[in-house]
Amino acid sequence: xxxxxxxxxxxxxxxxLCGVTTDGSFRDRTRHLRGSHPMYARGLLxxxxxxxxxxxxxxxxxxxxxxxxxxxxxxFSSFIVLFAGKQWSRAERRxxxxxxTIGFKRLVREGGLPFLLVLPMIALLIALLGRS
Numbered sequence: 001x002x003x004x005x006x007x008x009x010x011x012x013x014x015x016x017l018c019g020v021t022t023d024g025s026f027r028d029r030t031r032h033l034r035g036s037h038p039m040y041a042r043g044l045l046x047x048x049x050x051x052x053x054x055x056x057x058x059x060x061x062x063x064x065x066x067x068x069x070x071x072x073x074x075x076f077s078s079f080i081v082l083f084a085g086k087q088w089s090r091a092e093r094r095x096x097x098x099x100x101t102i103g104f105k106r107l108v109r110e111g112g113l114p115f116l117l118v119l120p121m122i123a124l125l126i127a128l129l130g131r132s
């Protein structure tokens with residue numbers, strides 16, 4: 001076997017909150033988060049589920065032909081879910097001694113920018129559809 005050189009910038013398979021080493025698989029990391037950091041995992045779930053919740057609410061309102069102002073209720077309710085998840089995950093990171101956020105440069109480098117753009121794009125789509 002050849003030796004493997006690890007650089008400082010390489011992403012390691014280590015939990016940022018407690019330092020436990022995982023095998024790097026999604027299933028193992030998810031199992032660790034749910035078992036060792038349940039509030040953090042719940043916060044992440046809320047953050048990821050908020051755009052989907054918004055789309056489901058929009059579809060249901062379109063099916064029942066709800067008035068336009070009701071769409072703002074959907075936007076604010078999904079934003080509240082997103083905000084609650086953000087607060088929970090940041091609080092858990094603080095409690096564990098990690099930075100509350102991972103930083104914008106790291107977020108972009110690790111592919112998280114599309115998640116930041118989901119809600120503004122949905123709001124823009126609704127605004128454009130409302131004009132027609």
